[in-house]
Every structure is written in structure tokens, then in C-alpha cells.
Amino acid sequence: MKKTLVSALTTALVVGAASTTFAAANPFSDVPADHWAYDAVSQLAADGVIEGYGDTTFRGNQNITRYEMAQMIAKAMAKSDVSAADKALIDKLAAEFSDELNNLGVRVSNLERNADKVKWNGKAEYTYWSHRNKDTQDPALKKNNDDQLLFRLEPSAEVNNHWHVNARLDASTDLSKDSTDPSVVRDTAKTHDDGVQDTNVKLKRVWAQGNYDNFQVKLGKFAQIDSDSIFDTAFSGAEVSFGNKVTFTAGAGRQNMDENSDFKQTFDFTKNDKMANYQYAGLGYADGKFVGGVDYHHLNADSFDYTVNKGAKANVEDNANIWLVKAGYQFDKTNGLNGFYANNTSADDFDNAWSAQYSYKGAQAENKGTWGAWAAYRHLGDNTALFSTFDAILAGQKGWEIGANYAPFKNVVATLRYGNGKQLLTDDKIENLFGRIEMFF
Incomplete structure (x- = not known):
């Protein structure tokens, strides 16, 4: 039901004119002093109940809804x-528009609650790395340095008590070249030496996640279950997980191998099929100081094309079948061990990857002054470490890594890593330096 503003103000005058005196100046050019509603309009404007339009007009002949009138009454x-007389007038108007005022309250409440449903996290990140091959004669591989800047946003929106929608948006630039040309910018999330990444803002991940008692489901593009080992990348598909201390997880979908620079060293991208069919399943256990798990990963794509038989009858394999075992033990608040071993049963060469790491403490972004250090040995065969994002020992290399991190300020973490080892293919000696500063918000 609609009511003109004139008739609404008439109601106000009829209800309370006998006990109300209006003495405010008129702020509206189209309400003359001899207008019947002059006193009401002037007083309500002076009290901040009505505001008119930016051109100093009131436009009282326009239709307004009862909801719009309720907004004025709510103010x-x-x-x-207010005086006792004004209070009596307001109370009578509130009774007339009680339904609209109740709806107004509900709407305001919902707006406030919806604002709390969406949370934004993110970080700004500066990364420097230097990859060095001490034995090669190729000047392009002798020493390769770069520094990069990444800006990341990670929104999370509540759908209901069980479901959330999550996303990750990344934008990066190559500072050494002062360029956003995708031909010269590397993927800062991977920090490998030949990756190429478009620096326009990219939606890297987006998925819906449902959390229930001892059950979780993910749908969209998200990271797999092995983010702590060699499968640290996102794929598009679905995942379900059951259990509490003992968990079973399974997923399936499609993996874009062209997004990961490790593939460019190993596989044939002249093939049309750059997408791999991907399935995985795993059992995990976590209780107190110990965590562990066994996983299986299967990928199939024409572009794998790695040799599985040596000699004159060599052929190529379009499948990867990778088994992985991982474990970690936290002795106390400061000392911990973790590691994994993986094997690609479809490959003959570079068919295993493993790592063992000792960690002491660890920087906590929320706690200024906290720090940590670690030492590790890693062996990352190309045909198994398909998605590795280790920064000091890369896929196709083996060697020692030492590192440390420190939180000089709240929500700021600085990390340094140094790797020393060899290329698995050529046995060339290598050194890798890595530094990063992250500012979380």
C-alpha cells in the first residue's frame, strides 16, 4: 500500500496538532510558509527525521511507501x-506503522549479520631467490636471480551453519624488470626458475566447503590432501573426508599441468592434452604428538610422456601412480620431526621422492618476536615430485636445506632458506637462496 507524504504528514498533524508547537525554520524551497504542512515539515526536518533532496526541494507530492515513512519514524x-508532546506524537505514529517498523528492524539485523558472514584475509609478499648451477657451461643456467611481489586476497563467506564459500585471488609482478608482462613474470607461489605467470589478478582457487560432524565435503578448485609434501597445488573437482582421529579422504577431478612449472621441465607440452584426469585417496591419523598418513594418487594425460623402459624398446607412459607415506612427531613445544616417502610405480627413472626435516620452534605471525629454524635433506625425483613447491631444493634435485623464520612485528614474518646439493639428471652441483617477507592482514 502506498501513501503520499502529504497524507502521511496529515496523519501526524491530526494525531498530535492539539499538543504540538512547531517553530523550526523551513529548509525546503518548495514548501512555502503558507503551505498547510509547513510546520510539520519544518519540525521533522529540524529533528533530522526527514532530509529532502540535494536540490533543497521536498517533493511532497511524490508517492512514498509505508516502509519509507517507517524509516522516518524510526529516526x-x-x-x-524530544518533548513530551513530540514523544506522544511519535508513539502514535509508531503504533500506526508497527508492522513496517518490525520489518525494518529485521532488515537491519539481517544486514548486520550478513556483514559478519564475509571475512577477508590476505597478505602482501616480497620474494627473492637465486638459483645457481656451479658445474654447467650454459650461462643461462649458471646463475638465475629474481625478485617478485605478490598480493593475495582470501575471502570466506558463510552460507549457513554448515557451508562456506572460499576463494583465493593473486596478483604478482616482477620487480627486477618493473613489468607486468606475463612473458617475464614467474609464479611467486611456485618460485621455480622457468615458470611463467600472467600478472593480471587471477582467481587461483574457489570452492564450497561443507563441515558436518566427522564429515567434510569440498566442491570447486582447491588444494589436495598433501599440502605438506609433494602435492602442493590446486585442482578442480570434489573431495570428501570422513572421521576424526582416523580419517579417510578421497577426491577426483582435473589437474591443469600447465599451471605448474615443474611439468615444463619433465613433460611434452606440444601435446594437445594439458589436463590430467586425477583421482586420489588416503588414510590419515592424528592424535596428540603424532600425525601420519598413507595416500595414493593417480593421474593420466598424454603430455606425461616420460620413459618407463630403457634401451631400444623404450616407450612412454601416460599415467602416474604414486604412493606416499608421511609422518610427523612433535616431541615438545619446540622440537619436531617430519618426513615423507613417495614412489611413482609407473616410472623407471627419477621415480621416488623423500624428505626428512627437523624443526625447532617456529615464527608465529600473531606473536612478535617468535622465531624458528630447521634443517632438512630432500631428494625430489622429477617423475614423482610432480607438484613440489619446496623453495631451496627443487624438483629434480637432492641436497641439504637449512632455514629460519622470524616475526619482527605482529603479522609480519621473514623467512630465509639455503639449499646445497646436486641435479639428479646431470649430477651438477647446485645452490639455491630464498628469502621472503610476508605481511598478513
């Missing part, structure tokens, strides 16, 4: 310094 009800 008047919020005032605490």
Missing part, C-alpha cells in the same frame, strides 16, 4: 531529547 524514535 524520530531514536531521539532521546
Whole structure:
């Protein structure tokens, strides 16, 4: 039902004119002093109940809804310094528009609650790395340095008590070249030496996640179950997980191998099929100081094309069948061990990857002054470490890594890593330096 503003103000005058005196100046050019509603309009404007339009007009002949009138009454009800006569008028108007005021309250409440449903996290990140091959004669591989800047946003929106929608948006630039040309910018999330990444803002991940008692489901593009080992990348598909201390996880979908620079060293991208069919399943256990798990990963794509038989009858394999065992033990608040071993049963060469790491403490972004250090040995065969994002020992290399991190300020973490080892294919000696500063918000 609609009511003109004139008729609404008439109601106000009829209800309370006998006991109300209006003495405010008129702020509206189209309400003359001899207009019948002059006193009401002037007083309500002076009290901040009505505001008119930016051109100093009131436009009182326009239709307004009862909901719009209720908004005006709500403003008047919020005032605490009104006279007894004005209070009586406001109360009678509130009774007339009680349904609209109730709806208004519900709407305001919902807006406030919806604002709390969406949370934004993210970080700004500066990364420097230097990859060095001490034995090669190729000047392009002798020493390769770069520094990069990444800006990341990670929104999370509540759908209901069980479901959330999550996303990751990344934008990066190559500082050494002061360029956003995708031909010269590397993927800062991977930090490998030949990756190429478009620096326009990219939606890297987006998925819906449902959390229930001892059950979880993910749908969209998200990271797999082995983010702590060699499968640290996102794929598009679905995943379900059951259990509490003992968990079973399974997923399936499609993996874009062209997004990961490790593949460019190993596989044939002249093939049309750059997408791999991907399935995985795993059992995990976590209780107190110990965590562990066994996983199986299967990928199939024409572009794998790695040799599985040596000699004159060599052929190529379009499948990867990778088994992985991982474990970690936290002795106390400061000392911990973790590691994994993986094997690609479809490959003959570079068919295993493993790592063992000792960690002491660890920087906590929320706690200024915290720090940590670690030492590790890693062996990352190309045909198994398909998605590795280790920064000091890369896929196709083996060697020692030492590192440390420190939180100089709240929500700021600085990390240094140094790797020393060999290329698995050529046995060339290598050194890798890695530094990063992250500012979380």
C-alpha cells in the first residue's frame, strides 16, 4: 500500500496538532510558509527525521511507501531529547506503522549479520631467490636471480551453519624488470626458475566447503590432501573426508599441468592434452604428538610422456601412480620431526621422492618476536615430485636445506632458506637462496 507524504504528514498533524508547537525554520524551497504542512515539515526536518533532496526541494507530492515513512519514524524514535508532546506524537505514529517498523528492524539485523558472514584475509609478499648451477657451461643456467611481489586476497563467506564459500585471488609482478608482462613474470607461489605467470589478478582457487560432524565435503578448485609434501597445488573437482582421529579422504577431478612449472621441465607440452584426469585417496591419523598418513594418487594425460623402459624398446607412459607415506612427531613445544616417502610405480627413472626435516620452534605471525629454524635433506625425483613447491631444493634435485623464520612485528614474518646439493639428471652441483617477507592482514 502506498501513501503520499502529504497524507502521511496529515496523519501526524491530526494525531498530535492539539499538543504540538512547531517553530523550526523551513529548509525546503518548495514548501512555502503558507503551505498547510509547513510546520510539520519544518519540525521533522529540524529533528533530522526527514532530509529532502540535494536540490533543497521536498517533493511532497511524490508517492512514498509505508516502509519509507517507517524509516522516518524510526529516526524520530531514536531521539532521546524530544518533548513530551513530540514523544506522544511519535508513539502514535509508531503504533500506526508497527508492522513496517518490525520489518525494518529485521532488515537491519539481517544486514548486520550478513556483514559478519564475509571475512577477508590476505597478505602482501616480497620474494627473492637465486638459483645457481656451479658445474654447467650454459650461462643461462649458471646463475638465475629474481625478485617478485605478490598480493593475495582470501575471502570466506558463510552460507549457513554448515557451508562456506572460499576463494583465493593473486596478483604478482616482477620487480627486477618493473613489468607486468606475463612473458617475464614467474609464479611467486611456485618460485621455480622457468615458470611463467600472467600478472593480471587471477582467481587461483574457489570452492564450497561443507563441515558436518566427522564429515567434510569440498566442491570447486582447491588444494589436495598433501599440502605438506609433494602435492602442493590446486585442482578442480570434489573431495570428501570422513572421521576424526582416523580419517579417510578421497577426491577426483582435473589437474591443469600447465599451471605448474615443474611439468615444463619433465613433460611434452606440444601435446594437445594439458589436463590430467586425477583421482586420489588416503588414510590419515592424528592424535596428540603424532600425525601420519598413507595416500595414493593417480593421474593420466598424454603430455606425461616420460620413459618407463630403457634401451631400444623404450616407450612412454601416460599415467602416474604414486604412493606416499608421511609422518610427523612433535616431541615438545619446540622440537619436531617430519618426513615423507613417495614412489611413482609407473616410472623407471627419477621415480621416488623423500624428505626428512627437523624443526625447532617456529615464527608465529600473531606473536612478535617468535622465531624458528630447521634443517632438512630432500631428494625430489622429477617423475614423482610432480607438484613440489619446496623453495631451496627443487624438483629434480637432492641436497641439504637449512632455514629460519622470524616475526619482527605482529603479522609480519621473514623467512630465509639455503639449499646445497646436486641435479639428479646431470649430477651438477647446485645452490639455491630464498628469502621472503610476508605481511598478513
